[in-house]
Amino acid sequence: xxxxxxxxxxxxxxxxxxxxxxxxxxxxxxxxxxxxxxxxxxxxxxxxxxxxxxxxxxxxxxxxxxxxxxxxxxxxxxxxxxxxxxxxxxxxxxxxxxxxxxxxxxxxxxxxxxxxxxxxxxxxxxxxxxxxxxxxxxxxxxxxxxxxxxxxxxxxxxxxxxxxxxxxxxxxxxxxxxxxxxxxxxxxxxxxxxxxxxxxxxxxxxxxxxxxxxxxxxxxxxxxxxxxxxxxxxxxxxxxxxxxxxxxxxxxxxxxxxxxxxxxxxxxxxxxxxxxxxxxxxxxxxxxxxxxxxxxxxxxxxxxxxxxxxxxxxxxxxxxxxxxxxxxxxxxxxxxxxxxxxxxxxxxxxxxxxxxxxxxxxxxxxxxxxxxxxxxxxxxxxxxxxxxxxxxxxxxxxxxxxxxxxxxxxxxxxxxxxxxxxxxxxxxxxxxxxxxxxxxxxxxxxxxxxxxxxxxxxxxxxxxxxxxxxxxxxxxxxxxxxxxxxxxxxxxxxxxxxxxxxxxxxxxxxxxxxxxxxxxxxxxxxxxxxxxxxxxxxxxxxxxxxxxxxxxxxxxxxxxxxxxxxxxxxxxxxxxxxxxxxxxxxxxxxxxxxxxxxxxxxxxxxxxxxxxxxxxxxxxxxxxxxxxxxxxxxxxxxxxxxxxxxxxxxxxxxxxxxxxxxxxxxxxxxxxxxxxxxxxxxxxxxxxxxxxxxxxxxxxxxxxxxxxxxxxxxxxxxxxxxxxxxxxxxxxxxxxxxxxxxxxxxxxxxxxxxxxxxxxxxxxxxxxxxxxxxxxxxxxxxxxxxxxxxxxxxxxxxxxxxxxxxxxxxxxxxxxxxxxxxxxxxxxxxxxxxxxxxxxxxxxxxxxxxxxxxxxxxxxxxxxxxxxxxxxxxxxxxxxxxxxxxxxxxxxxxxxxxxxxxxxxxxxxxxxxxxxxxxx
Numbered sequence: 001x002x003x004x005x006x007x008x009x010x011x012x013x014x015x016x017x018x019x020x021x022x023x024x025x026x027x028x029x030x031x032x033x034x035x036x037x038x039x040x041x042x043x044x045x046x047x048x049x050x051x052x053x054x055x056x057x058x059x060x061x062x063x064x065x066x067x068x069x070x071x072x073x074x075x076x077x078x079x080x081x082x083x084x085x086x087x088x089x090x091x092x093x094x095x096x097x098x099x100x101x102x103x104x105x106x107x108x109x110x111x112x113x114x115x116x117x118x119x120x121x122x123x124x125x126x127x128x129x130x131x132x133x134x135x136x137x138x139x140x141x142x143x144x145x146x147x148x149x150x151x152x153x154x155x156x157x158x159x160x161x162x163x164x165x166x167x168x169x170x171x172x173x174x175x176x177x178x179x180x181x182x183x184x185x186x187x188x189x190x191x192x193x194x195x196x197x198x199x200x201x202x203x204x205x206x207x208x209x210x211x212x213x214x215x216x217x218x219x220x221x222x223x224x225x226x227x228x229x230x231x232x233x234x235x236x237x238x239x240x241x242x243x244x245x246x247x248x249x250x251x252x253x254x255x256x257x258x259x260x261x262x263x264x265x266x267x268x269x270x271x272x273x274x275x276x277x278x279x280x281x282x283x284x285x286x287x288x289x290x291x292x293x294x295x296x297x298x299x300x301x302x303x304x305x306x307x308x309x310x311x312x313x314x315x316x317x318x319x320x321x322x323x324x325x326x327x328x329x330x331x332x333x334x335x336x337x338x339x340x341x342x343x344x345x346x347x348x349x350x351x352x353x354x355x356x357x358x359x360x361x362x363x364x365x366x367x368x369x370x371x372x373x374x375x376x377x378x379x380x381x382x383x384x385x386x387x388x389x390x391x392x393x394x395x396x397x398x399x400x401x402x403x404x405x406x407x408x409x410x411x412x413x414x415x416x417x418x419x420x421x422x423x424x425x426x427x428x429x430x431x432x433x434x435x436x437x438x439x440x441x442x443x444x445x446x447x448x449x450x451x452x453x454x455x456x457x458x459x460x461x462x463x464x465x466x467x468x469x470x471x472x473x474x475x476x477x478x479x480x481x482x483x484x485x486x487x488x489x490x491x492x493x494x495x496x497x498x499x500x501x502x503x504x505x506x507x508x509x510x511x512x513x514x515x516x517x518x519x520x521x522x523x524x525x526x527x528x529x530x531x532x533x534x535x536x537x538x539x540x541x542x543x544x545x546x547x548x549x550x551x552x553x554x555x556x557x558x559x560x561x562x563x564x565x566x567x568x569x570x571x572x573x574x575x576x577x578x579x580x581x582x583x584x585x586x587x588x589x590x591x592x593x594x595x596x597x598x599x600x601x602x603x604x605x606x607x608x609x610x611x612x613x614x615x616x617x618x619x620x621x622x623x624x625x626x627x628x629x630x631x632x633x634x635x636x637x638x639x640x641x642x643x644x645x646x647x648x649x650x651x652x653x654x655x656x657x658x659x660x661x662x663x664x665x666x667x668x669x670x671x672x673x674x675x676x677x678x679x680x681x682x683x684x685x686x687x688x689x690x691x692x693x694x695x696x697x698x699x700x701x702x703x704x705x706x707x708x709x710x711x712x713x714x715x716x717x718x719x720x721x722x723x724x725x726x727x728x729x730x731x732x733x734x735x736x737x738x739x740x741x742x743x744x745x746x747x748x749x750x751x752x753x754x755x756x757x758x759x760x761x762x763x764x765x766x767x768x769x770x771x772x773x774x775x776x777x778x779x780x781x782x783x784x785x786x787x788x789x790x791x792x793x794x795x796x797x798x799x800x801x802x803x804x805x806x807x808x809x810x811x812x813x814x815x816x817x818x819x820x821x822x823x824x825x826x827x828x829x830x831x832x833x834x835x836x837x838x839x840x841x842x843x844x845x846x847x848x849x850x851x852x853x854x855x856x857x858x859x860x861x862x863x864x865x866x867x868x869x870x871x872x873x874x875x876x877x878x879x880x881x882x883x884x885x886x887x888x889x890x891x892x893x894x895x896x897x898x899x900x901x902x903x904x905x906x907x908x909x910x911x912x913x914x915x916x917x918x919x920x
Contacts, residue, residue: 070107071119071130075137077101079162080150082141083401084386090405091435091456092372101142103134124166139169144409146401148387153396157424161398164416172412176476182407183467183477185216187485188248190464195493196243197442200261204275204441208241211369211434212463213407214335215248217414221333221365222249224415226291228422230331232318235297236311237335238304239278240369240436242297245335250295251283254493256507258500265505273508274692278302280511298655299511299693301684304340308350309648310685313655314512315361317663320595320636327362328422335367338431339374342383347391349648354395354427358599358640359652363421366392366429367414370404371436376449392429404434407467435460510694512659519661521696522754524729524834530783533747535588537780543587544571544580547626554617554624563612564626575773578766579610581739584779585746586613586637587630589664594750595635596627597660599642599653600668600702607670607704610767613639636663646677650701654685657699661755664746665699672703672717672761673890679721686757687725698755700746705735705761706807707858707902709895716859716890719832722759723868726833731757733833735806735865737766737788740774741830744784766807786836788828789843799823801850802909803840803879805832805865808858815906824910825850832865835872853879856909858902862886882909 022029084097099105103112113131120128123136141147147170149161164170174182189212196205208214222233237245246252260279280299286292298314300307311332319327341347353359368389372379379388389399398420400413410432417428435457439446447454468482510516548568550556556564567583570576576584586596601607604614615624627637642649650667657665669675675682682701689695705717722733736742742760749758766772802824804812809828816824827843829836844853855876857864861883869876882905892898907914 067108067112067115068117068119071117071133072122074101074103074106074108075119075122075133076150077106078137078141082137083146083148083399085142086146086401086403087142087144088146088401088403088433089372090403090433091453091460103130123162136169139171140165141170143171144403144406145170145413147398148393148401149398151393151396152398157398157426160423161420164419170412172408174408174411179408179471179474179476182216182220182411183464183471183482184485185219185248186212186407186464186467187482188489189213189215189244190462191486191489192244192247192254192493195490196261199258199497202443203261204443205243205261206239206241206441207438208244208369209437209462210371210457211241211404211432211436212244213404213410213434214241214367214369214432215244216407217367217410217430217432218245218249218333220411220414221331221418222285222293222295223287223289225331225418225422226287226293227289228418229326230293230329230422231324232294232330233296233333234311234315234318234330235295235333235335236300236307237297237369238300238307238337238340239302240337240371241335242278246279246281246297250281250297251285252281254496255500255503256509258497259503259506262500262506264503272691273506274299278692279508280693280695281509282512282514294514296512298658299689299695301680301692303680303684304337305344305346305350306651306680306684308334308336309346309651309681310655310658312350312353312359312361312364313652313657314659315364315655316359316652317656317659319361320638320660327360328425330361331421332361332364333367334364335369336388337374338368338370338372338379338388339377339382341366341368341391342385342388343374346647346651348394349643349645350652351391351394351427352643352645353648353652354397356640356643358638358642359649362425364427365414365417365421366397366427368429368431370431370433372433373436373446373450373453375440376446378450387431389429389431392427395427397427397429399429399431401431401433404432405463405466407463434463508694515659516661516696518753519696520754521690521694522729522756526754527729527732527756527834528786528836531748531752533744533751533783535747535780537776539588539591540584540776540780541571543584543591543630544568546629547583547587550615550624550626554622555619556615557618560612560615564615570773571776574775574777576739576776576779577768577773578739578742578763579606579612581743581774581779582611582746583613583627585743586627586664589747589750590627590630590634590637593633593635593662595660595663596637596639596666597653597656597663598639598666598668599649600666601642601644601670601674603666603668604639604641607668608764608767646674647681650675650678650681650699651685654681654697654699657697657755658695661696661698662750664750666702667699668702668762669704669717671714672705673713673715675701675703676718676721682722683725687722687730690730690756691728696755697757698749700749700758700760702760702762704764706764706766707891707898708765709898709902710764710891711893711895711898712889712891716863717761718863718890719761719859719865720863720867723832723865726868729756729834731759731833732831733759733761734831735761736830737772737806737809737828738774738778739772740778740782741785741788743774743779744782748784761806763807766810769810771810771813784830786829786831787839787843788830789846790825790827793822793825795825795846796849797823798825798847798850800852800854800910801825801827801844801847802854802856802882803827803829803869804856805829808856811858811902811906812856812909815910819910821910829865832868835868837872840873852912854882854909855879856882856905858884858905860884860887860890863890880912882906 114129116127116129118127120133152158193207193209247254278300282296284294298307298310311334315330315332318330374382392399402410402413413430417430420428471477550564653665653667703717707715812826884901
């Protein structure tokens with residue numbers, strides 16, 4: 001039995017310290033406590049409470065001491081539940097919660113208010129009257145800031161938070177100059193929005209009105225963080241308040257924003273652009289303390305919360321750079337909406353990354369612009385949780401709820417969040433409770449759905465006027481000063497508006513220009529040019545030696561030992577498989593100074609156990625990564641098994657590739673069609689980012705694909721969806737059939753002086769197929785082949801010319817050999833986009849005697865590449881098509897049925913009379 005077992009956990013630490021102090025020096029403890037401790041033998045089990053008799057010993061706590069316990073419970077109540085009873089809502093009455101913090105609920109009464117209690121020491125008051133203790137607790141926990149933190153499991157974090165809260169009763173203590181600066185930033189936020197409202201009537205801008213205090217809050221974080229050593233900031237936010245943030249925080253000229261409002265065309269034809277409140281921005285800023293900092297706000301689509309994953313990836317890429325000595329020097333800030341943070345599952349995925357080795361960023365400051373509404377949906381219909389920020393409790397992050405009308409409280413909370421992040425390298429959430437002055441967009445009528453709320457909002461003063469009145473009352477400024485700063489800022493906006501109307505075109509500045517120096521944006525013609533991906537045999541020999549030899553002083557599972565050693569055997573026998581294509585591509589790029597990052601579910605070993613890039617020591621599970629030993633001056637090699645997430649992880653890796661163009665960044669799906677969990681990232685970023693925002697990106701997706709009778713969800717990577725997204729010059733799509741081609745494809749991704757996303761349909765059964773091998777020479781001297789001709793036939797003898805892609809080639813090859821058909825040529829299209837149309841035309845001319853042109857695919861006709869071929873190849877509509885019939889699911893669940901259908905397609909390729917697969 002613990003000596004403090006009669007106390008609950010929240011009280012134990014305090015009384016334990018007090019009792020230990022008593023044991024060392026009884027006279028140092030208050031007389032009432034001394035009497036209490038003398039009455040109990042805490043070293044044995046002979047104690048009790050309220051007259052309880054334990055082993056014949058009767059003890060009873062004096063009434064005053066009982067009251068001390070009740071005061072401690074009261075303090076604990078404020079710490080745990082005070083946030084439920086704050087003054088944080090500027091336009092609504094708070095919901096009622098029970099039990100309340102009335103003292104009667106803690107066994108106390110009004111007659112105790114003037115009684116002095118030692119429990120005041122817990123909150124830094126020494127001994128104090130109950131009234132003083134309550135007043136102190138009310139100011140800390142129930143004023144304009146509510147704090148949730150008692151669920152945190154690390155005592156040092158709780159102690160740090162409590163000490164912080166006790167300082168000045170959790171209220172700000174800003175100097176007059178600091179208060180004037182807050183007013184200045186508030187004035188900018190309010191005046192900017194009202195200026196747009198009058199100049200661009202009815203245009204969508206998703207204003208910040210009702211939450212303008214976000215601007216001084218973010219500004220304070222940036223200024224103070226720079227003093228604490230932060231060098232770079234990466235911010236993500238949706239549309240609401242973005243224009244004000246771009247102008248008043250990131251320094252984007254209002255002139256450029258006005259040009260975007262005027263609807264002018266862009267200065268370049270190469271991209272189509274995006275709406276003004278989706279665009280990204282990068283700038284360098286000098287703080288008031290002369291610190292130079294880099295600011296980035298990532299471009300975002302309308303898919304709320306999507307940008308949060310991208311921000312984490314950008315941040316991690318910047319943290320991994322050699323000139324960053326401490327990851328905390330790059331600080332991510334993510335701004336959420338209240339409906340979005342509660343409703344979007346991606347938030348949970350990203351929050352779960354916070355402490356994972358492959359994805360952590362040393363803590364993110366999350367700020368919720370809480371309008372208490374989602375378009376037309378009331379908050380009570382938008383979540384089941386008490387707060388929209390309750391997802392933050394997944395990682396036991398502290399949450400601060402703040403009244404957006406109290407500018408000083410908002411800035412105070414922002415600085416609290418910053419200091420917590422810098423101290424503990426952990427996430428922290430700020431719930432900025434305000435309102436939305438207009439409808440979801442400025443053309444919407446919110447009174448249709450919230451008439452009472454918007455009557456209250458119509459009468460409500462903006463945060464600047466509220467704060468200005470406060471400073472006038474304090475004698476810090478006068479009305480003339482307030483009018484002056486407003487007029488001066490408005491005049492600046494008028495000047496910018498006049499300048500913007502002199503411009504004929506809108507110029508969109510690319511995001512993160514410094515990181516992308518030396519790279520170019522290219523069109524489809526350039527993408528089709530051969531890139532030199534050759535490499536010396538010596539380098540391949542050296543890399544093979546490294547990746548084939550595990551440490552001799554460690555014990556490994558015998559099968560793993562043999563597998564690793566077989567890499568050298570394959571090299572010596574000149575028969576390199578798919579795994580070696582990857583290993584040698586990574587190793588050669590690392591030797592040339594490029595970095596490599598691979599993530600996804602099971603990528604360390606590989607879902608199909610082919611990669612084994614991370615090998616575990618048998619008796620300790622120590623991780624051995626041979627690719628880290630390629631050379632002394634090699635690039636970084638990082639490979640991480642991801643959490644069971646697609647949306648969040650693809651977003652993260654896209655962001656990583658966006659910020660680190662010299663890193664071969666790869667995401668691999670467990671099975672190819674699992675990428676559909678990340679479809680928003682693929683649609684809104686991967687395929688369209690360059691067209692919308694000028695953002696190049698070299699992310700590689702490896703999607704296992706192939707029909708081997710494993711059912712509907714383990715067969716198709718849904719290549720038709722990616723091909724439908726392909727246009728002009730937005731990405732590469734490949735379906736390789738040889739290790740050498742895969743090797744050169746991966747190297748091309750880094751050796752080109754441009755970056756495009758690359759989607760690769762990778763094999764499953766081909767990973768160990770005896771015919772899927774390449775020679776060392778093909779690795780060293782070759783290049784990526786967009787189309788592979790049939791070298792085993794004579795062109796003049798060919799009657800049937802078959803085009804196909806991927807693994808199906810080997811199924812057809814096996815059947816051709818069985819039938820001994822020399823009149824059938826099998827042509828592999830290795831790159832599906834940009835499609836090698838010229839090579840296909842040349843192939844058709846070469847096999848001029850072929851009167852039977854076939855497109856063959858193992859996928860159903862409504863899936864696979866067939867529709868893509870029809871769109872891009874003139875005459876393809878006249879080709880004979882060998883495929884499964886159209887289906888709703890990609891493949892049959894029955895392996896037998898799948899095998900029958902597969903064989904029917906194969907048979908039809910070689911005998912057009914056997915077109916009976918449509919019946920099945």
